[in-house]
Amino acid sequence: MTTLPLPLARTDVRRAFLGNLAASSGETAMRFLLGLALARLLRPAELGLFAMAAAVFGIVQLLRDFGISAYLQREPALTARRFSACLGLLACTTVVALLALLLLAEPLSRLFGQPGLAPLLRVLAVGLPVSAFGSVMAALQLRDLAAARIAKVSWLGVAVQAIVALSLSAEGAGALGLAWAQVAATVTCGLVYAAWRPTRLPWRPTWQGWREVLRFGGASLLASGLAGLHAALPDLLLGRLAAPHQLGLLGRAQATVSLLQAVAGQALTFGALPLLSSRHASGQALAPTLQRATALLTGLGWPLLALTVAYREPLVRLLYGPAWLDCTPAVLPLALVAGLALAFTQLGAALAAVGRPELAAWPTAVSLLARIGFGVTLFDGSLASFAWALCAAAMLALPVQLGLAARHLGQAPRALLGAVGGSALATLAVLVVPLSVAPLVWLAALRWSRHPLLDEILQLLARRRMTSRK
Known part of the structure; x- marks a missing residue:
């Protein structure tokens, strides 16, 4: 029987991490430059309208996936029978999701009071079948920790998206041009992935064996679906409460907050689910x-989030221009939300690794309901009030996250505090010195607190010296 195991030696993980770090740096730089260009070509209202469409489409994609990507990454022995079952289930969910998106495009447009939303959703629906194939291939590449291949596809996708988006935006296509750019990137990535289709697994969808995939996928969908809705809710809720102009400003504030720490977040979460699953299966x-x-x-x-908050006005002016300065009041509360999220980035993957993916839905559900409640009650028409509502919701979910980590993963709150103590010290250190010496003070704080990040930096520098000598 053909079987695809989880090859997760320590050297494989380290090599994949370093490869993904380099790849994500380049991809982040490309997306950063694209964001700068689009901020000067499009109005906040146009970017806000596309953000609403992207939020709806993101939820549809999660429902279509039905936890299949997580199953493909986690399953210790992926047999031909299990893989065919995944393909059959994915084909079914893709058809349902495509029809639902096409039928609901107009009603959703009326619900949000945005006539331009329906055409965007119809355009995005064009790429849904291709993105289903891409999700399977991406899961298989993550399973193998194939950082180089993932990097090539990501870079090519961003490049195609940038070319199409900038060309259509310059011609006045507005938000519709962004939608076609995303479809073009999806199709391009799908074509590249097709050339790397593994021959060890049969690409024949089947109706048999769905029960096992449905059991895990249903539990995973509860958590991932709520997480997707949770991520999309700010765009959807603010789009309903205010005009697309404010939604565009919220998007720039979110981009400012996530800009400097995006590279680290992508690299350090790379391959988390298969790695944790392998360790749990071996009893570690x-x-x-x-x-x-x-x-x-x-x-x-x-520390990067702290510097972003401290220099938010000159940073926004430099990146996006003075027309976007109205987004700066939202930077501080959004940075607090991002900081809390960093402490629990791998909680969902760890719960899935121990076979309890549905538990990750609890903190998400609490925060989701709190976002709705706080968003409606605290919103006074200003962007800052909406951002602080999101921050309050994140604080409300914190005790639930701590409880899940302690009970099901053996990570007591005291241990978590010990893990972030050095990080808190480094954050305070960079805030009390001029920006010019902040990197040196940051390194000194890492050394004084014996932070594990310093060991990683030193090992990386040592490997580079050895490579350069060769």
């Missing part, structure tokens, strides 16, 4: 791995 405790990952993420992410 997950708590030490989670604590180290949290320390690494917050050790770099928290």
Whole structure:
């Protein structure tokens, strides 16, 4: 019987991490430059309208996936029978999602009071079948920790998206041009992935074997679906409460907050699910791995978020121009939300690794309901009030996240505090010195607190010196 195992030696993980770090740096730089150009070609209302369409489409994609991507990454022995079952289930969910999106495009447009939303959703629906194939291939590449291949596809997709988006935006296509750019990128990535289709697995969808996939996928869908709705809710809710102009400003504030720590977040979460699943299957405790990952993420992410808040006005002016300065009041509360999220980045993957993916839905559900409640009650028409509502919702979900980590993953709150203590010190250190010496002070704080991030930096520099000598 053909079987695809989980090849997760320590050297494989380290090599994949370094490869993904380099790849995500380049991809982030390309997306950053694209965002700068679009901010000067399009109005906030146009970017806000596309953000609404992208939020709806993102939820549809999650429902279509039905936890299949997570199953493909987690299953210790992926047999031909299980893979064919995944393809059959995905084909069914893709047809349902495509029809639903086409039929609901007009009603959703009326619900949000945005006539231009329906055409965007219809355009995005064109790429749904191709994105289904791409999701399967991406899951298989993540399973193998194939960082180089993932990087090539990502870079090509961003390049195609940039060319199409800039060309159509310059011609006055507005939000519709962004939708066609996303479809073009999806089709391009799908064609590249087709050349790397593994021959060890049969690409024949089947009706048999769905029960096992449905059991895991249904539990995973509860968490991932709520997470998708949770991520899309700010765009949908603000789009309903206010005009697309404010939604465009919210998007720039979110981009500003996530800009500097995006590279670290992508790289350090690469391959988290297959790695944690492999360790759990071998009987190893997950708590030490989670604590180290949290320390690494917050050790770099928290100081960068703090600097983003401290220099938010000159940063926004430099990146997007003076027309976007109205987004700066939302930067501080959104940075607090991002900081809390960094401490629990791998919670969902860890719960899925121990076979309890549905538990990740609890903190998401609490935060989701709180976002709706706080968003409606605290919103006074200003962007800052809406951003603080999102921050309050994140704080409300914090006790639930701590409880899940302690009970099911063996990570006590005290251990988590110990993991982020050095990160908090480094964050305070960079805020009390001029920006010119902040990197040196950050390194000194890492050394004084014996932060694990410093070990990673030193090992990376040592490997580069050895490579350069060769």
